[in-house]
Amino acid sequence: MQDFLTQLPNVELHLHIEGSLEPELMFALAERNHMTLPYATIAEAKAAYHFHDLQGFLDIYFQGMTVLQTEQDFYDLAMDYFKRARAEGVVHIDMHFDPQAHLQRGVPLEVVMAGLLRAKKDAEASLDLSVGMIMAFLRDRPADEALDVLEQAAPYWTFLDAIGLDSAERGNPPEKFQALFARAKALGLVRVAHAGEEGPADYIEQALDLLDVQRIDHGVRCLESDALVQRLRESQTVLTVCPLSNVSLKVVDHLRDHPLPKLLAEQLNVTISSDDPAYFGGGLLANHLACAEAFGWDEAVFRRLTRNAIEEAFMGEDRRQQLL
Numbered sequence: 001m002q003d004f005l006t007q008l009p010n011v012e013l014h015l016h017i018e019g020s021l022e023p024e025l026m027f028a029l030a031e032r033n034h035m036t037l038p039y040a041t042i043a044e045a046k047a048a049y050h051f052h053d054l055q056g057f058l059d060i061y062f063q064g065m066t067v068l069q070t071e072q073d074f075y076d077l078a079m080d081y082f083k084r085a086r087a088e089g090v091v092h093i094d095m096h097f098d099p100q101a102h103l104q105r106g107v108p109l110e111v112v113m114a115g116l117l118r119a120k121k122d123a124e125a126s127l128d129l130s131v132g133m134i135m136a137f138l139r140d141r142p143a144d145e146a147l148d149v150l151e152q153a154a155p156y157w158t159f160l161d162a163i164g165l166d167s168a169e170r171g172n173p174p175e176k177f178q179a180l181f182a183r184a185k186a187l188g189l190v191r192v193a194h195a196g197e198e199g200p201a202d203y204i205e206q207a208l209d210l211l212d213v214q215r216i217d218h219g220v221r222c223l224e225s226d227a228l229v230q231r232l233r234e235s236q237t238v239l240t241v242c243p244l245s246n247v248s249l250k251v252v253d254h255l256r257d258h259p260l261p262k263l264l265a266e267q268l269n270v271t272i273s274s275d276d277p278a279y280f281g282g283g284l285l286a287n288h289l290a291c292a293e294a295f296g297w298d299e300a301v302f303r304r305l306t307r308n309a310i311e312e313a314f315m316g317e318d319r320r321q322q323l324l
């Protein structure tokens, strides 16, 4: 099964590049930037990666990314992941990144963008890997701040494929970001949003109705509303489901309890992604292998999921046709 999965044209639609920061690189960057980490060893860092919920993870995630200071740090972060993913058979990644998390720490947007865009360019030239760029906004920060950052990003609009919405979901409904998403739409940017990870099915409906999103990141709680399931089946809106993430963040107790088989049985447009591979137990291959074991999926299921992702990815039409 592993050989079969690795030779598929794997596409990952939901990946936070800051969540790909492996402890080994975290320690190397901390040393390069003369910083002290709250962990004495790599093993100690890994031991801290046990989460009760999304917020518990986010605290560790934001702490981990403080080692990212220079353009080279962002380049190394992205390139490190691109090479690892490529070795597992990934041919395209739609990459979320969190500019506010870096601006807040005094790291200029130019530093973040220069490092990530250089890594994208080099990966596309040398790794046969294409990369989509999703500028994500932190939903637990003020909506005005997000709008300011989008305006500040004007020199980079042309390099963005979409904007996204992430971070602490509960209590931060999509409706809070209507002005931001309207502005992005006016700029011709595609919109995606995390919804229905920890938040209720109603947040998925809000993301569709008020933010006009093209895809829903996670979306697993859609099953709590029959009407929403019917709507998602009819619209074939893509859900970027992240099984190992959902287990790590206790969205489900065990992978065997995950709603993925039900989502497929409902004929929804499901894709699989790794979310934050450094924190949740691995990349796309680890997620695929875990699903194969938990659900007994055969090759046909993975071909279907891979096709769904290729059809949705932010890539050129020539490349899409080549991969399909």
Ligand code: ADE
Binding pocket: 016, 019, 054, 061, 166, 167, 168, 194, 197, 245, 275, 276
């Ligand atoms: N940021 C990084 N990973 C996230 C997740 N799983 N949910 C919300 N925001 C995130």
Ligand code: ZN
Binding pocket: 014, 016, 166, 194, 217, 275
């Ligand atoms: Zn995510």
